[in-house]
Amino acid sequence: MKPQDIIAGKTSLWIFGYGSLVWKPDFKYQRSKVGYIQGYKRRFWHGDNFHRGNDELPGRVVTLIEDDDETTWGVAFEVAGSQLEESLKYLNVRETVCGGYMTKMVDFFPEGNDQPPVQALVYIATSDNPLYLGPATSEEIGAQIAMSRGKTGHNLEYLLRLAEFMRSSCPHVEDHHLFSIEATALTMVSYLFAAQ
Numbered sequence: 001m002k003p004q005d006i007i008a009g010k011t012s013l014w015i016f017g018y019g020s021l022v023w024k025p026d027f028k029y030q031r032s033k034v035g036y037i038q039g040y041k042r043r044f045w046h047g048d049n050f051h052r053g054n055d056e057l058p059g060r061v062v063t064l065i066e067d068d069d070e071t072t073w074g075v076a077f078e079v080a081g082s083q084l085e086e087s088l089k090y091l092n093v094r095e096t097v098c099g100g101y102m103t104k105m106v107d108f109f110p111e112g113n114d115q116p117p118v119q120a121l122v123y124i125a126t127s128d129n130p131l132y133l134g135p136a137t138s139e140e141i142g143a144q145i146a147m148s149r150g151k152t153g154h155n156l157e158y159l160l161r162l163a164e165f166m167r168s169s170c171p172h173v174e175d176h177h178l179f180s181i182e183a184t185a186l187t188m189v190s191y192l193f194a195a196q
C-alpha cells in the first residue's frame, strides 16, 4: 500500500515496531505503547544489504513469520494529523524502498489487561522478498551479524539494541531466538577481538 492509500480518511494511525523501530523510530508521533501482536513470531530471517550489510555480506534483520501459536512484543506509535504523511513517507523509504518490507494492518494489544486492541500498521518482509534469507541456526545468524556492517552501522548494534529493549521493556518475555543469537554474536565478537 502506498502511504497516501494508508492514510486515506484517517486522522491518526498506530504503527507497530518490532525491530529497529522499537529503539530508533526517527519519525514524529504523539505517544507510544509497549504491547504485542498475535499470530506472528519475530525472526532474524531477513537480509539487509543497505542499513546493516552490503551486497557481498548482507546483514540479518528481523521480520515477522506467521505462527498462530506465537506473539511478538514491541512498541506501537500513534501518529496523528500533520505527522501522518511525513512519517509514512519516511517509513516507506526506510522500510519498503531500502528494506524490502511491505505493509499490513494487524491488531495491536497494549500491555495491561484493561486495554482493548487497536488496529496498527506493521512492516513485514515476506519470504518472496529477494532480500529474504530464511531460517538458519542461532550460531550461523550470530556469526553473520558479528561480521556485518552497512550504511547505518554495525549489525551487532541492531541486535544488541533490540535485546536491550526486550530486557528493559518486556522483562516477562522469554525470546529464545533473540537471546541465543545475542549470546552467539557476543562470543564471536570476543573471539574476533582476541584474534587481533
Ligand SMILES: N[C@@H](CCC(=O)N[C@@H](CS)C(=O)NCC(=O)O)C(=O)O
Residues within 6 Å of the ligand: 016, 017, 018, 019, 020, 021, 022, 024, 048, 051, 052, 061, 062, 063, 094, 095, 098, 099, 100, 101, 123, 124, 152, 158
Ligand atoms: N519492520 C521492523 C524492522 C524494521 C527494521 O529493522 N528495518 C530496517 C530496514 S532493513 C531498518 O529500519 N534499519 C534501520 C537500522 O538498522 O538502524 C520494525 O518494525 O522494527
